[in-house]
Amino acid sequence: MSKYVDGFVLVVPKDKTEEYKKMAQDGADMWMRLGALEYFECRGDDLKPQEMGDQKTRSFVEMAGAGSDETVWFSFIVFESKEHRDQVNAKVMEEMNKDQDKYKDMSVPFDMRRMAYGGFEAVVEK
DSSP states (O other): OOOEEEEEEEEGGGGHHHHHHHHHHHHHHOOOOTOSSSSEEEOOOOOOOOOEETTTOOOHHHHTTTTTTTTEEEEEEEEEHHHHHHHHHHHHHHHHHHTHHHTTTOSSSSSSGOOEEEEEEEEEEO
């Protein structure tokens, strides 16, 4: 059975890492409680470009425009299907709207304009 993944690449200032990890843990708890299958927040560790034959890849650092005082994060949430993703995300938004006081003053520890997001259908799964 094919799965569906919401994926994110974002840049977090190094001095905001702990703040981001707290926000990410709260997000993981909510998405998992409301039905996501898996939730990952991955901080870049080995982001050097790679040689591939006579070609060289771009690095996530370059692609994201991250500076030396920033870290690149690759994050993703796994769902049963796109429809399941839509159902879970609707529940997440409903809960966030219901608890607006908790979230309205929440400081986001990264620049949202530098975040990339997309939904992906899993086409090869093992």
